[in-house]
Amino acid sequence: MIAVIDYGAGNLQSVVKAFHFIGCDILVTADKEELKHASAAVLPGVGAFGDAMSCLKKADFVTPVLDFIESGKPFLGICLGLQLLFEGSEETPGISGLGVLKGKIQKIPAETGLKIPHIGWNSLSVKKSNGLFQNMEPNPYVYFVHSYYLKAEDPEVVSSTTDYGVAIDASVQRGNLFATQFHPEKSGKTGLQMLKNFVSFVS
Structure with a gap:
């Protein structure tokens, strides 16, 4: 059984x-x-980084989530669920994330001249054709809704990137840990294929 974690955010x-x-x-x-x-x-995850971490702590889910990831069973973070895996975010300075992966969650700079939040479809440059991107074209279109983005410290964990006035690490993969800044569940047939690929790792 696949569990969707209901922590209030x-x-x-x-x-x-x-x-x-x-x-x-x-x-x-x-x-x-x-x-x-x-x-x-x-x-x-939706909403603000700090609020989501507060909800995780209030629901006493921080340690269970960390233990689950450590177990090696398939885990998928979506949107804010990706950002929470990292150490912190410019959105709420001083609030620590889960710290599973290292990198910075930064605000999309206004200097790009592009609309913020970034809402809409962008193509990905796939870096890892296994994992979520099995049986998929190299530049799939997916749906984003975000104002903050990931710059991962370790490029080896980055499974896809996109560009929205700035280079964005759009998804990560480490072993059976997967996470996407975009929304697979709102990305049509492409996103559904990603979810099928995730399910294929469940024993």
């Missing part, structure tokens, strides 16, 4: 609908024991 409905559409059973849970026994987990 995720857009759960669209994620759940997308998994159901590809024929995958999903358990939406705010129960740490249910998460512990899940075969895979999804961490969605």
Whole structure:
């Protein structure tokens, strides 16, 4: 069973609908024991970095999420769920993230002259054709909604990039840990294929 973590700061409905559409059973849970026994987990997220970390702490999910990732079972962070995996964000200075990966979450600079938040479709430059990007064209179009972006410290974990006036690390992969700044659940057939690829790693 794949657990979608309900910690009070995720857009759960669209994620759940997308998994159901590809024929995958999903358990939406705010129960740490249910998460512990899940075969895979999804961490969605919307809103501000600091608020989401506060929700994770209030729900007492920080350690269970870290333990789950450490277990090596498939884990997928979506949008803010990607940012939370890193050490912190310019959005809320002084608030620590989960620190699973190293890198900076930075604001898309106004100097780009582009509309912020970045809302819409952008093509990806795929760096790792395994993982979420199996059986997929090299420059898929996906849907973004964000004002802050990742600059990963270790380029080896970056699985795709995009450009929106600045180079953006759009997704990461390390072992069975996956995360996307974009929304696979809102990215049409391309995003559904990514979710199918994620499910294929669940034993």
